[in-house]
Amino acid sequence: MLNLDNFKEIADNYQVFFFDAFGVLKNAHGLIPNIVDTFSYIRQQQKQFYILTNDASRSPQQLAESYWRLGLHDVTADSIISSGMLAREYLQLKVKQGTAVYLGTEDSAHYIETADLRTLSISDVDLDNTADINALVLLDDEGFDWNNDLNKAVNLLRRRTIPVIVANTDNTYPTSKTQVAIAIGGVADMLENIVGKQFIRFGKPDAQLFMFAYERVVAQNPAIGKKDIVMVGDTLRTDISGGNKFGLDTVLVLTGNIPAEDAEIRIRSTGIIPTYVCESAVIPV
Amino acid sequence: MLNLDNFKEIADNYQVFFFDAFGVLKNAHGLIPNIVDTFSYIRQQQKQFYILTNDASRSPQQLAESYWRLGLHDVTADSIISSGMLAREYLQLKVKQGTAVYLGTEDSAHYIETADLRTLSISDVDLDNTADINALVLLDDEGFDWNNDLNKAVNLLRRRTIPVIVANTDNTYPTSKTQVAIAIGGVADMLENIVGKQFIRFGKPDAQLFMFAYERVVAQNPAIGKKDIVMVGDTLRTDISGGNKFGLDTVLVLTGNIPAEDAEIRIRSTGIIPTYVCESAVIPV
Amino acid sequence: MLNLDNFKEIADNYQVFFFDAFGVLKNAHGLIPNIVDTFSYIRQQQKQFYILTNDASRSPQQLAESYWRLGLHDVTADSIISSGMLAREYLQLKVKQGTAVYLGTEDSAHYIETADLRTLSISDVDLDNTADINALVLLDDEGFDWNNDLNKAVNLLRRRTIPVIVANTDNTYPTSKTQVAIAIGGVADMLENIVGKQFIRFGKPDAQLFMFAYERVVAQNPAIGKKDIVMVGDTLRTDISGGNKFGLDTVLVLTGNIPAEDAEIRIRSTGIIPTYVCESAVIPV
Amino acid sequence: MLNLDNFKEIADNYQVFFFDAFGVLKNAHGLIPNIVDTFSYIRQQQKQFYILTNDASRSPQQLAESYWRLGLHDVTADSIISSGMLAREYLQLKVKQGTAVYLGTEDSAHYIETADLRTLSISDVDLDNTADINALVLLDDEGFDWNNDLNKAVNLLRRRTIPVIVANTDNTYPTSKTQVAIAIGGVADMLENIVGKQFIRFGKPDAQLFMFAYERVVAQNPAIGKKDIVMVGDTLRTDISGGNKFGLDTVLVLTGNIPAEDAEIRIRSTGIIPTYVCESAVIPV
Known part of the structure; x- marks a missing residue:
């Protein structure tokens, strides 16, 4: 030992x-x-x-509030560095304009709201109208329909050559003492393997x-x-x-x-x- | 050229x-x-x-009927060899008794119905009652809820050391001239990667x-x-x-x-x- | 336990x-x-x-003799099935003529000697004269110079689109109680990864x-x-x-x-x- | 086009x-x-x-001199950032003392010579005397015997749990207009796969x-x-x-x-x- x-x-x-x-x-x-x-x-x-x-499912502000509620008052939003913040920096530096489609909740979409970029949930994408889409961002495993919308993401990436940003490199996260759920990082591996294109991953x-x-x-x-x-x-x-x-x-x-x-x-x-x-x-x- | x-x-x-x-x-x-x-x-x-x-989504009989309806009458059920048939042979030789849980439609479950094995859709699995489950079989991408039931499959495999049989090695299949859908083979890769255990794959x-x-x-x-x-x-x-x-x-x-x-x-x-x-x-x- | x-x-x-x-x-x-x-x-x-x-490094006859020398007399050449025998069957059915280049000892080359195929050690290959080469067979980790001849194998496969057969799927084999050596199967993974082409593997x-x-x-x-x-x-x-x-x-x-x-x-x-x-x-x- | x-x-x-x-x-x-x-x-x-x-095979000074000899005089040693420099920084911050074993030429070993660390070529390692070895560094594909010394590296890593640093992420490098050689990055993939431990890679x-x-x-x-x-x-x-x-x-x-x-x-x-x-x-x- x-x-x-x-x-x-x-x-x-x-x-x-x-x-x-x-x-x-x-x-x-x-x-x-x-x-x-x-x-x-x-x-x-x-x-x-x-x-x-x-964890890019919630903003640093929301994460800090959750620590506060649990009784840990020293953690402020300023002291939280999330992989979602790197996704935002990437979009600001490299994508700049058009529409960024995301997989995740509205809370997670906070990370990719920048001055000049429109955000759109994968659920709202019309595959016949994708010319304005300049990036796909994977933020959270909730907020969309897995079967329909993962298929939609695959077809979007067959149609458009755009960067795909993954703001979470974990495969699973715990949901109770004995159970886990598949994280968006695990879903990203599947999509990357299927479309055969290299995704851009941020996170430890x-x-x-x-x-x-x-x-x-x-x-x-x-x-x-x-x-x-x-x-x-x-x-x-x-x-x-x-x-x-x-x-x-x-x-x-x-x-x-x-x-x-x-x-x-x-x-x-x-x-x-x-x-x-x-x-x-x-x-x- | x-x-x-x-x-x-x-x-x-x-x-x-x-x-x-x-x-x-x-x-x-x-x-x-x-x-x-x-x-x-x-x-x-x-x-x-x-x-x-x-294609293990339908039985050879059903597949032969679909060729007949399209006008190809030479194809009989006997002339169709599906990866689903290998899944059945595996269960007959190696699992024999208890319950085989499946991901797929009821049509696809045809392949794993053998004399001595009970079949159960992943949707109907109770994670607090898994002692009788002796195999997990991935047959088709339809017939279950992707988010809930894929998470359930991961938790089942964390709880029970059982063989996982994949009756389709394809990543995608075409749904129209320009679109594809993720096949159960693509989903299997994700699950295998997440649970870190070796699955048993049948198919070309x-x-x-x-x-x-x-x-x-x-x-x-x-x-x-x-x-x-x-x-x-x-x-x-x-x-x-x-x-x-x-x-x-x-x-x-x-x-x-x-x-x-x-x-x-x-x-x-x-x-x-x-x-x-x-x-x-x-x-x- | x-x-x-x-x-x-x-x-x-x-x-x-x-x-x-x-x-x-x-x-x-x-x-x-x-x-x-x-x-x-x-x-x-x-x-x-x-x-x-x-183990495709020696013929079934040689392997049986080694068991005999150790005192196990029931093992005859007929009772030994080696991955090398599948390599030979493949060449007989699929390559048929020309030259099969091999990595391995002369003993291992026994497996690929068929009626109509010339065998040639990778060490003797002239990269300016490869038109007759119809297959590359990886048999054993000995019998060639690793640095020179593995580079030669890579360049041969950049020049010629030919099947590559690997008659050993192991990564290592033991050489003493505490030490191992890299097996040809481990070398094959490196070559396959470098040339980006799919090799054909035989063996458990x-x-x-x-x-x-x-x-x-x-x-x-x-x-x-x-x-x-x-x-x-x-x-x-x-x-x-x-x-x-x-x-x-x-x-x-x-x-x-x-x-x-x-x-x-x-x-x-x-x-x-x-x-x-x-x-x-x-x-x- | x-x-x-x-x-x-x-x-x-x-x-x-x-x-x-x-x-x-x-x-x-x-x-x-x-x-x-x-x-x-x-x-x-x-x-x-x-x-x-x-390229960690030569020092920035040597690389700058080679540009000078070719007629490009603007390139100074200061303007060259090599993956070897990251290997050195890692050793300075994280290993500090003992012996760093390297695969590569003596020229490449320049990168890992720090104040408090002894460097030793893999060829000179005695597997019965490894207690002082605190790191293995892969620098260049030359300067050692591939067959003997790659096997020695595998056995060293089975014996000692030490960090392995790879200062080159390329698989191959060109040696003439039509030929390539396997780079140490390609060799590193094989070793990592064989020993099943995670290596630390520096380089684009x-x-x-x-x-x-x-x-x-x-x-x-x-x-x-x-x-x-x-x-x-x-x-x-x-x-x-x-x-x-x-x-x-x-x-x-x-x-x-x-x-x-x-x-x-x-x-x-x-x-x-x-x-x-x-x-x-x-x-x-």
């Missing part, structure tokens, strides 16, 4: 914390018990944190989400370097793999995807090696 | 014909013009043919469909060998690849997936090399 | 045994202790067996190797059906997956790839489910 | 140029004719450029190479944004895909991988869409 590290001792060596959300701060039952103490400690120490999430483990957060850190305090930041997550394939590759030290916590007894074998079999392994991200008061 | 071979001259060199259905005998508009003449010729020559199809290019037809041929006439059979199809990845690997000569026809001007580049880029390329499988009277 | 089944009790229910070789009959130290007793028992019972192997888990053995069984005794045959192997991905799909009952033995303590988790995580799990294939006298 | 854009007109709209090397500035015969004029123009306009290359299309160059641009001139930079390359999968995703406008030039007559079909079939397509990156004087 793996020796576990003490999260407080680790935390004292870093200036900035990047946290994954699900499995680190909350789970299907609500907040991880006593996780609010960690944020009190970070506040007392006058250190910085960001939450890096592949991709470097661009880390870079987006890193630029905010440096803008606030130019003295901070990668060695001062630690990424804390419960998933090897996204949090730890992405953090490592970006050059950050990483902490695997065992409050989410990986039970304590599986940690060592998972690390050995995947070759994705966290700098530290801790029981949780809780810093007791 | 590729030199095209004359299908009648080729046909005269073989005793048995294996035909793909869609793109060879019929398309979104009905029968390929004059394809009935090919079957008259085969009948006159007292040669044999089989139709090898990845897999050798077992060819073997199933070959055994029927030999049962009727033990003098026939692989060199006497030619596989005729419109798709490199399934018909030609599978026929080649099984040791048959193969004919690519240009009445389906591949336009004449693309044939050469497709063959070169995939490395899947038909023995012959013909405009169509029509033998003019 | 998994309950283990008794191999002798299982054996008494079947008429024909298909055995994998490495990890079932022998390992890096020689024969599995007492495995000769199993073959005495099969002989006494007047039952049949075949050895199904992905592919149905054609099972079919080849099955046809021999039925030729000897037409009363035997798939339900009378059991496949015994140490590898889920090849022996068990292939046997299951072909419709055979399967036995996973723990004398090879999978330690006893890992069997249950491997079965659950891969979804490849043997009918039985036994400590070994030994039947004590 | 695609309408081609005029490179000079495009160039006038950007402040900074990111160039791919092979297929844009040079090919198997030497410099692309008149490409020196482009650099004269950039110099006259007092604009900036960087060369982004997946990965965002980190673009970020590395972008940070240099901004350090020199903080007023420059992504919209002021254009990526010029000949390969959709690396240059154009990576540039697009990073948020840059992109130019596909037809002096390398893609012949003019294939450009449109390649763009449509891959879904990787350059902002512009130009005959070459030459700006005539």
